[in-house]
Amino acid sequence: MKIKSLLTVLFVWVSVLSFAQDIGFQYHITLMEPGNPAKSYPLKDGGNGSLSSKDPIPVEVIQRQINNGQTIKIEVSITGKENIYYNFEELIRLETFKHEDCEFLMPGFWYHRNLRSPKEAPSFATSDSWQVREDRLSSPLTGVFDRKSGNYYTVARLDDFQTESLTTHTSGDVILSGKTSIGFTGFKNVDGTSSLVFGFPYHEAPKTYIRKLTLVSPVRAFEKLAKGETRKLTWEIRKGKASGYSDFVADTWSYVFDTYKPKPLADVHNxxxxxxxxxxxxxxxxxxxxxxxxxxxxxxxxxxxxxxxxxxxxxxxxxxxxxxxxxxxxxxxxxxxxxxxxxxxxxxxxxxxxxxxxxxxxxxxxxxxxxxxxxxxxxxxxxxxxxxxxxxxxxxxxxxxxxxxxxxxxxxxxxxxxxxxxxxxxxxxxxxxxxxxxxxxxxxxxxxxxxxxxxxxxxxxxxxxxxxxxxxxxxxxxxxxxxxxxxxxxxxxxxxxxxxxxxxxxxxxxxxxxxxxxxxxxxxxxxxxxxxxxxxxxxxxxxxxxxxxxxxxxxxxxxxxxxxxxxxxxxxxxxxxxxxxxxxxxxxxxxxxxxxxxxxxxxxxxxxxxxxxxxxxxxxxxxxxxxxxxxxxxxxxxxxxxxxxxxxxxxxxxxxxxxxxxxxxxxxxxx
Missing domain, CATH: 1.50.10.10 (Glycosyltransferase)
Structure with a gap:
């Protein structure tokens, strides 16, 4: 029994190690002062969970990763050292996924490469990299499926979704009128390698889709964070294997159903x-x-x-x-x-x-x-x-x-x-x-x-x-x-x-x-x-x-x-x-x-x-x-x-x- 337990632990450890070796993380935070252009700062992992910039910035970003073998839960805390307006972005490079071999899923919005859709709507006909606000999606998730290996990765947002705010513009850098729960998710081609991209608050690129067959310039939202205030964000990265795209979609739907646990509404009409x-x-x-x-x-x-x-x-x-x-x-x-x-x-x-x-x-x-x-x-x-x-x-x-x-x-x-x-x-x-x-x-x-x-x-x-x-x-x-x-x-x-x-x-x-x-x-x-x-x-x-x-x-x-x-x-x-x-x-x-x-x-x-x-x-x-x-x-x-x-x-x-x-x-x- 001890040998069996040891082998089980070893298998889990090897799975965790393999999962971690398959992906690479990149981080950015963009800060904006009202009336001035936004400025983006690459962040580096200091080894203790702190994500820091080589330039001094008035914000503290801490990330904690909880690796469970087939999933990695990512918990991010953003704290203002003074009043700031921010947009945080994280990118996970899937090192073994060639972009040309991949198909994508953003449920209720993006399937395969959206090549059935015209260029006036989100599609590979316009770009091979897309990120969108989460409320466009039937589940706030993006998946990348490698046709050759059958492997896939998904990233899902796990936070409570309680608030939304209004903006005065649909394009460009915009400051939110209040608090929002809506971030963004998507995929990018990074030098021929597929990557998952996600962050908060929402940032749509290379275009934002505002009405039927109407794409306009991208939008990036900035939320205000008061001095000493902390915003906590949670995502989950998941790795799996599927026999084909349909199996990938089915497995992902079962996962999101189990994750979000939708319940029937009470007090409805009979x-x-x-x-x-x-x-x-x-x-x-x-x-x-x-x-x-x-x-x-x-x-x-x-x-x-x-x-x-x-x-x-x-x-x-x-x-x-x-x-x-x-x-x-x-x-x-x-x-x-x-x-x-x-x-x-x-x-x-x-x-x-x-x-x-x-x-x-x-x-x-x-x-x-x-x-x-x-x-x-x-x-x-x-x-x-x-x-x-x-x-x-x-x-x-x-x-x-x-x-x-x-x-x-x-x-x-x-x-x-x-x-x-x-x-x-x-x-x-x-x-x-x-x-x-x-x-x-x-x-x-x-x-x-x-x-x-x-x-x-x-x-x-x-x-x-x-x-x-x-x-x-x-x-x-x-x-x-x-x-x-x-x-x-x-x-x-x-x-x-x-x-x-x-x-x-x-x-x-x-x-x-x-x-x-x-x-x-x-x-x-x-x-x-x-x-x-x-x-x-x-x-x-x-x-x-x-x-x-x-x-x-x-x-x-x-x-x-x-x-x-x-x-x-x-x-x-x-x-x-x-x-x-x-x-x-x-x-x-x-x-x-x-x-x-x-x-x-x-x-x-x-x-x-x-x-x-x-x-x-x-x-x-x-x-x-x-x-x-x-x-x-x-x-x-x-x-x-x-x-x-x-x-x-x-x-x-x-x-x-x-x-x-x-x-x-x-x-x-x-x-």
Whole structure:
């Protein structure tokens, strides 16, 4: 036993030594006197934890390292010898990591090298070194993965995040108006070697991203430290090994979940309360003065929520899914007006909602008689999804709709014409089947209704088409961890591509068995980890006067949208249910625990009387929730954009609040 214990101690000591030899530390502190240029001072480790400058500086910096073999905890204390304004930076050079061999992770913001993103957004197309403020990230962490060795390093901030302050400028050297908890993190190419860089307060470089496709000059913040005052900061460096980028992302998500331990919010609405509030959207948004009847759910102003002339089948409007929600709920609670209006929507789309070749008229601006002639596999798929739910629901009650069935069968014929030899579906096309955007990133949105159509109609052609699309997803999307271009208002890495991929495999698992089903479960989990990396495990702080902070908003459980659209939202639909199911299939309770966080957190901004959260009408759930120094066009951090689309937010939350739907759909007998 003594020999075994000695060998264990020796192994741990060798691991610690190896970890320490792999990395090198560099330190800088930058000081600024108001009205004068900032000056940066390199710091050296004096051997006793003191980080000192060769020039006299009015600040004391002490660092303590706690090495646990696979992690090094770094504790930094900064004390002012007189009143100072400072910015501290630490760099860890990964001596064995060639930058050209590495890929990077800043959860919810940066994947691989962000090469799917345009040069107007953060991407390797602009620079191979990036550092950003922590509240841009779903977890305040940066990771570097070496493709050749499979080794990776991460650095995570471990402090409490309680405060934020305002600044007068978005670029340059800025002095904070008060205390902040927000630092920065990122990666750098240092003479061909990858390095982790982090510090406090925030410093974004080489650019700062202030709104959609708008990069401006870098920003560096300075916090005031009074004479004798000390700021304590903590980070953790972690080393690991992964079989590939997906494994790296999955391992990192498990680590951040265990590190930040997000808990569900207390005192949130139960399902009945939430649906009652959301149902007001169906009552107030119904528009019946055009040939197409619809719920007005896109291009609304937050300050009045007055209905517009825009009717949209999928993506952000979700008219048909909302009609199904209203029908089901109206019958459940005995509200005839909800039922009547929902059926009016279905009837109007049945008679006037299709193009000459059988596609949904997916977006129509009725007030101006404008209608784009380019269609998308995503909106078309979301329309089929809604109608199949409607048909199965009514069929279970003894009501049949043969005309609708005929329309959907024709649309599925169109799908077969669009599906490419590799199994993918083009992102955009016209009514003559001419492909306008061949990208396959939206393919999983089609897999879902194809699987449902097989179950409803019993036609194996639909299942074969779904299987073919799943093979494409496995080969080109999931195995390469390349989730992109699912959202229609951006063309980049995005959350919804991984969410749809995971959901697609979940649906396929209901109609398959044996080894095939087991493979779909594995793929579902792999995509789910990637999707989870977009969701916040921590609560970003807000300054007083930023509405979201003033009302007590917690960001945990909300997902960032994409590299281009750097805000959080409630896009969830079935994903919380998928996580619950995966928890049992894969014996991974983190999934169900985080599902509980999502389901509680996403209801916290529910507009209701006395608690409108800057939304004019009850139940019109907010969309563009701006949680970091970025805006979609108006207002910035702590507020919403002034234009929003409650059509999809209501539909998303309603689907989350109806976890039994999917299993019930597949449990019904085929025709």
């Amino acid at each position: 399902t009945a309360e939430a649906k009652k509030l959301l149902s007001n959207f169906y009552k107030e948004s119904f528009v019946d003065n055009y040939d197409l009847k619809y719920y007005s759910g896109v291009h609304l102003r937050t300050d009045d929520c007055i209905s517009t002339g825009s009717a949209e089948v999928g993506f952000v409007g979700r008219v048909l899914l909302n009609a199904f929600n209203a029908l089901e709920y109206g019958e459940e609670v005995g509200d005839e007006s909800l039922v009547r209006n929902a059926r009016a929507i279905f009837d109007s789309y049945l008679s006037r909602g299709f193009t000459k070749n059988g596609f949904f008229r997916e977006f129509v601006e009725l007030s101006r008689n404008e209608e784009p002639q380019v269609y998308s596999i995503r909106r078309q798929s979301e329309g089929v999804f809604a109608i199949l739910n409607y048909l199965a629901y009514d069929q279970a009650k003894g009501r049949r709709h043969p005309e609708w069935e005929s329309k959907i069968k024709q649309l599925l014929v169109n799908f077969s014409k669009l599906q490419q030899p590799d199994g993918s579906f083009p992102r955009k096309f016209n009514d003559e089947f001419k492909i306008e955007d061949e990208s396959g990133g939206s393919t999983p949105s089609a897999t879902v209704p194809l699987t449902m159509a097989y179950s409803y109609f019993g036609n194996k052609r639909y299942l074969e088409s779904a299987r073919k699309s799943a093979a494409y997803l496995e080969r080109e999307i999931i195995s390469k961890a390349d989730y992109f271009s699912s959202t229609l208002d951006a063309n980049c890495e995005d959350k919804e591509a991984s969410l749809y991929a995971s959901t697609a495999m979940y649906y396929l698992a209901f109609v398959t068995s044996g080894k095939e089903r087991a493979r779909y479960i594995d793929l579902c989990a792999q995509a789910a980890y990637f999707c989870l990396s977009w969701y916040y495990t921590w609560d970003v702080p807000f300054a007083q006067g930023q509405m979201l902070g003033d009302v007590g908003f917690k960001s945990r459980g909300w997902g960032n949208v994409s590299v281009e659209n750097n805000h959080v939202d409630v896009f969830i639909f079935e994903f919380a249910t998928v996580l619950e199911w995966l928890a049992n299939q894969k014996n991974e309770q983190r999934f169900s625990q985080f599902s509980d966080v999502i389901k509680s957190s996403m209801l916290q901004l529910m507009p209701r009387e006395g608690h409108k959260f800057n939304i004019a009408k009850v139940g019109y759930y907010p969309e563009v929730v701006q949680h970091t120094n970025w805006d979609y066009g108006k207002n910035g951090k702590g507020f919403y954009n002034d234009i929003f689309a409650p059509g999809w937010t209501v539909a998303s939350l309603w689907q989350m609040l109806s976890p039994e739907r999917v299993e019930e759909f597949f449990a019904r007998k085929k025709n």
